[in-house]
Structure formats: structure tokens, C-alpha cells
Amino acid sequence: MENATRGLYNEDLAPAKERTWGAFSIFNVWTSDVHSLWGYYLAASLFLLCGSFTNFLIAIGLSSLVIFAIMNLIGYAGVKTGVPYPVLARASFGVWGANLPALVRAVVACFWYGAQTAAASWAIVALLTRNEAILEFHQTSHMLGHSTLDVICFVVVWALQLLIIQNGMETVRKFQDWAGPAVWIAMLVLAIGLVIKAGGFSLDHGIAPELLLEKTRDAGVSGEPGSLSALMAVGATWITYFAALYLNFCDFSRYAPSKAVVRKGNLWGLPVNLILFSLVAGITTIAAYQVYGEVLLHPEQISAKFDSWFLALLAALTFAVATLGINVVANFVSPAFDISNAFPHKISFKGGGYITAVIALCLYPFAPWEGNAAVFVNAIGAIMGPLLGIIVVDYYLIAKGEIKVADLYREDGAYQFHGGWNIAALIATIIGGLCCSILPHLTDWFPSWWGTYGWFFGVAIGAVLYYPLSRMPVMRHPHAHG
Template sequence: MTHPDVRTASSVPSVPSTELHELNPHGLSASLYNSDLAPTTKAGRTWSSYSIFTLWANDVHSLGNYAFAIGLFALGLGGWQILVALGFGALLLFGLLNFSGFMGEKTGVPFPVMSRIAFGIRGAQIPALLRGGVAIAWFGIQTYLASVVLVVMVLAVAPGASALNDNLFLGLSTLGWICFVALWALQLVIVSYGMEMIRKYEAFAGPVILVTMGALAVWMFIQAGGSIAWSTGDTKTGVDMWVGILGGGALWVSIYATFVLNFCDFTRSAKSKGSIVRGNFWGIPLNMLLFGLIVVVLTGAQFKIDGTIIDSPSDVVEAIPNTFLLLAASAALLILTIAVNLMANFVAPIYALTNLFPKHLNFRRAGIISGVIGLLILPWNLYNSPAVITYFLGGLGALLGPLFGIIMADYWIMRRSKINIPDLYRANPEGTYYFTRGVNVRAIIALGVSAVAALILAFNPALHAVSAFAWFIGSGLGAIVYLAIAKRGQVHEDVSGEEIAVAPTH
């Protein structure tokens, strides 16, 4: 991989200005640029529509999403109503992800660099660290949840290992520690090979998950005698029903608040806008329809069999009477959880840390640090603490809507997608994104105002009726406040980043 030399005047003080210009002809700052943060060249991008599709083939079918969708039955929605709710959310997501994805395809930059457009070359640390902070905690939690599945598999194969599962050290048994560290290390190995290896893993995992979940649904349908219950009790009707459907769809979008924010981390390597649209179309509306059908079949079949409502597909897996099939299904759930974790919770903190210390960190080093932090926080203790999940992670998550609104309003409305890409890497006070000492104070103010509103919506019980729409309200308010106070009258240049771009090997 080759990339421009970015030695600056401060790093080579004895070099005359004429020679310095030859060393760094584009005036890039070493505190803003390295080969992982650089834009990707148009040629050689490897993410096709299938690559984008497999992202969603994995993420949509995550165990957390199944638990959420099954929970809609408990809220009084029937089978067809859940399908409508998921369809409504899928259409909204399809549009939002296309707009977000196009930003990455055009500029070729990761999310922390994209944030510099609205927040400034230094102010961008705020959205990057907020997104990375949420992700790194969930990386640890999802790894722990996967380790629980692995413990079940080990005990099924070797019942004698139960002796290792009877003690506790820092909240986990010896067997729990072994399983957690094994999965943690596996993910670090995959990430150490960069985004291309993640793409290959997602491409492998996607079909495995679709086949496994489809097979589970067929098996349960047969177990239930070829028919299912379309509701699990009294279902809503009239206005209450439509409020429930719209609320369910809105919550479905909120689940993807992280992805719509940093989707450019993946689409910066997309071959074209068409690849993004096609991948999103097959992966969001159509794949989510399949997901909804599986949810309805699994839940409706189990309810018909014994009148109980499952919590997630893992309940079905644990009830499989054949040990071999149980192990195969459990292995598929492990493959799924790792796939979701890599894309949703590992990439964001890697780029956030690289953006924080570009002189010292690259993709691999930042991945190792992210993984170590995910281990040191003892994530099973976080998961078992409702206060941490609700107030800390929930609070950080509530800020992602305002961030999305501000970034999208700045890029699409204020700048009309005209971006001076080299200026994203320049610390020159005359640069487009220098603002005030590298910080766009107006964006910070808009974030502060909309963040307060988002947190009130998230935690005030009196506003429970509209809490399902909190992400949309926070995002809309962030955009409105920013547009109201943003500086007007500027001329925006569209300058390509090809001259400073690197081949998208990561």
C-alpha cells in the first residue's frame, strides 16, 4: 500500500519549505491522516451488492432482533400486524441507509473523518467517540452472550465439564472464562486482517444464518402440525393497533441507529451507488420480510404447541432432541453472533481510536486495544446491571439520533454533497473544516440542545407514549436546530480525494 508522505513542518523542522512541499505536496497533517483514515481509491473497491446484502443477512437475524420482534406479540400485535410493522420500519431504513451509504461511496472516508465535515477536524472526536463508546460496550456484551451459547454446546458434548461451571471468578465460572476468551480471541484474529477479512466472514456467515433460521421455522411448523397461531392472546384493534404498528416500526429503525450513523465505514469500499441500493434492497425490505415470517412461524408454532411464548430462537434450539442437530444449530447461532459483533460493534471503535491517535494506531492495533477494553470492562456485569444498560448505554444511544440529524443536514442540505476531501486532512486555519480551532461550535450547540431533548424522551416516564419515536424526534430536532444556526453564505467546493487516496485493502 502506498500513500502520500504526511510529514509536517513540526515533525521535520530542519527541512526548508520547498523541500517540505515536495515531501507533503498536499499539505496533509499527520494528526489527521494515515492509511486507514485516508479515502479509498475508486479503483479496486471490493464491496459488491452481495457484500452489502450479507451484512444485513447477518445483522437482521441477530438474536437481539428476534427477541425484539417476538416481544411485539406481548405488546398486543398479531402476526400480520408484526409483518406490517417490520415492513414499515424496513422501508424507512432502506431510505436512510441509502442516503448514509452514498456519503461513504462518494468520499471513501470512514465515519470519524465524515464527522469532520459538520463538526470540524477536531470536533469530530465527539461523534466518533460517542459511537465507538456505545459499540465497544456492546462488543463485550455480545461476546459474553455468544460464550453462554458455547458453554451450552460444551456441556452437551462433555457433561463432565460441568465441574468447571460451578465456581465463580469475577462473575464468570472457569468454563465461562474459557469460552469467553476463546470467542474474544477469535474475533481479534479476524479483525487483525482488516475490513477485507470481515467482508469475507460476513459473506460466509450470511447463507449459513439464512438456511439455519429457515430450517428452524420449517421444523417448528411441522412440529405444530402444519399450522400456527397468528396471535398469542388479545390483539389490539383500531387506533391502538395502528399506533402499535407505527411504534413497532419506529423502534425497529431505532435499533439500527448505530448503523445508519456509520454505514460509510462499509460503503467507502462499495463499487458503486448501485451496489449499495441493490444490497440494501435485498438485505433490508426483502430480508426483513423473511425475518418477520420466521418470527411469526417460530412464535406461533410454539404457542400452538404448548401455549407459551419463546424469548428467542435459542429457546427453540435448546429444545431440539437430537444432539447433533442441537450442536449444528448452536454453532450457527455462534457464527451469527460473531458476524453481528464484528460489523456492528468492532469496526466503529477501531476507526474512533485510529482517528484519536492516527500517528500511533492503525486498524490492527486499534482493534486489539478495542478488544482489550471490551474484556477489561467485564461485560457480563454490565449486562446484568439494568441501571448500566438503561442509563449509561441507553443514554449514549439516545444521542445517536441528534448526531445523525446534524451530519445528514450538513452534508445533504447545507453542502449539497459538495465536499473538499483533502481539506478533511488539513490543519490549516484557512481550511474548509477548520472552523474555530478545529471545532464547529454551531454543530456542538445543536448537539447539546437536541441531546437534552433526546435524553428527556428516553428517560421521562410521562413521555412513554412517544418514546418509540425518540430517535426520529432527536434526529429531526438535531437537523432543525443545526440548520437554524448554521453559517450561511459559504461557497462549497467539490474536490476529489483521489490524489491522497489509498487502495481499499482495509
């Protein structure tokens, strides 16, 4: 690109030249992103907490439509500009200020990368411990605060993921195009097999309320199952689960040839796929309860009870592959671009991904993702809220969808603002982050339900503060858009 500033450009960050991702590949971004052990657990929990099939369609169905709408907003920006998330963020945060939202997103991805790698390794551990000798080794040998078997499986799964991304985004596309459908087939086989074994199926799960609340506590949904407060919390949790990908979906949509392709891929991949996935996860959990007499919300717990070694192996490998899929899509691609954005002449897309993987490996002994899943998901989601509010308001309301793409790579262009930083975006981010991610965990100033809706408050605070601040003459660069 002509006249690009050295510290703002490399080939990986440049606007996409080849637009080879069709609707099927966009659809499989979502099959890869959702069909993981974490996603299954959350979907099964939320299904049961809806209380009835009608409530499920209302809570999961409506929230899936919201997810679809938000992804289209960001996806369209990716198609039009052809740039990845950290470069798009330069339009609203400044060419240097964009490193703030990019690195925040990268840090979040490092935590999720470790969490998903650990979940995939648990599926392998559940399979191996069917052998008595390995089970004894698992129970008696420990290192780094985990069982030695856990550590070995984590490192093996961690290393396998690095092989997937050796040839960049095209390898990612080919992997997800294979893995997404494979997981659906395995899930349907698991569900049908359990329903047959249960002698039929009823949507009335028959799980005692107190047992249900105990088993789904990590999902973070308060209130009696089926109550209005529970349904609202179900919808909010489901929407917040995608908080990180709202920001960087343009990392994928920029490879699509048109908005229509993105919209079609999103339609099948989000509301249709999300509703069906949650339904199958719920049916499988209910059937497993009828067969085994236990509430098993994690698929590796179900596969561990199979009589057949072959079926157990198939289930473990499938869910491990599924979890590798979400890790590559959600937690490798984004930080690879984000970290490359900070040092474009020193770190490539692949180099940024390796750094992410190493950080996740270093986090493993501390396992910050273990414990209450809801707190983890909502705290991470709340950090993302103000960033999304600012970017959407800036792109659609202030810039009216018109971005000077060449200036995104120039220090002295339209997005210079003040020394490369947009102070309005910085103020809105700091206040939004304080109110939604930091103060609720350090003080008792906020109501108990605040955390469940933290991402929504973050989006609102970021958007509402940014719009008037950005219109103030003192905040704007004379050549900025609008």
C-alpha cells in the same frame, strides 16, 4: 495524500482506492448485522406484538423501508467521498471536532461489542449444559459475578473474533459473505423442522396476552398487542435498533463502486431481508410454542430442547457465528476507524479494534447490557440521533453533497471552523443529547413514552438546531462549504 496534516491522516483513514464490494457484500453487511441472537429476540418479540400478519407487514414493513432510505442517504455519501465515518464527520464537526461523534460512536460500539459477545457465548453455554456434569459446574462455580462457565465461553468467543480481523476489511468481507447465507440456511432448517414437529402452522399463535406481554417486556413496546400505540412502538423500536449503523454505514459503502450497487445491496439486505427474517423468527417462535408449550424468544433456548446433540450443536454454532458476524460488522469496524481517527499516527485500524475488544472485556464483570433490553437499545440509540441529524443536514442541505475531500485531511482547509471545531454542531449535539439521552433518565420531566421515540427526537433536535446555527456568519469559517 499531499499536504495532509500529520494528526489527520493514515492509510486506513484515506479515501478507499479499491472498490471491490459488490451488491452481494453490501447485502451481507445486513445479514451479518441483523441475524444475531439480539436481532432474533427483537424480531420475534415485535412479530408477536403486531397481533396479526397484516399488522406485521405494516409495522415491520414500513419501518424497514425507513431504514432502507436512511442507509441510502449515508451510503451514497460514502460512495461519493470514499471516506470512513469519522472523516466524513469532519465536514460538519470540524477536523478536530469530529473526534467527538467518532468517540461517542466508539463508546457505544464497546457496549454493544460486549453485549453481542455475551449473547454468542450464551448459545455455547446452552449447548454445553446439556451435559449433567457441566450443568452442575455451571450452577456451582462462579467468578467475576458470573458462572465460571459463562466467563470461559465469553473469553473464548471474545478471542475468536480477533482472529477474523487479522487482515483488515477484506477478511471482514470474506467472513460475512460466508456467515450471512449460512445463518439463513440454519434458520430455515430450524423453522421448517419445528413447523413439521408441530403438525402444521397457523399464524394465530394462541399465546395468552398476559403471558405474551410478560415474555416480551424487554422489547419495550407498550400497549395491547396489535393496538395502534403498540404498532407505532414496534416500528420505532425496529428503526432505533439500527441507530449506530446509520452513522457509520459509509465505512462499508465507501468500498462499493457506485450508488446503484449500494442501493441494490440495501434493497435486498434491508426491506426484503428484514421482513423475511422477522417473519421466520416469528414463525419459529410460534411453532416452538406449539411444540414445547413455552414462549421461547431466544433461539438458544429452543436449540437446548432438541433431542439430537448434533442438531443442538449445529444450532448453537450457527447462532454463535451469526452473532460474531454482527459484532465484527457493527461493533468492530466502526470503533476501529473511530479510535484510529483520534490518534492516526499511533493507532491503526487493527489497533483501534483491539482497544475496542479490550474495553468490552473490561466491561464484562459489570455486564451493563443485562437487564432491560429496551432501555439499553433506546438509550444508546438516542445518543446517536443528534449526530445523524447534524451530518445529514450538513451534507445534503448545506454542502449540497459537495465535499472537499482533500480538505478533510488538512488542519487549515475548508473544515477548520474555529480551531478545528464547528461550534454550531457542538451546541446542537449537546442540547440534543441532554434532551434525549440524559435528562429523560435523570428527571421525570418527560412522558413515559419519550424513551421509545428518543432517537427520533434526537435526530429532529440535532437537525433543527444545527441548520440555523450553521448559517450564522459568526459560526462559519470563511472557506467552509456552502
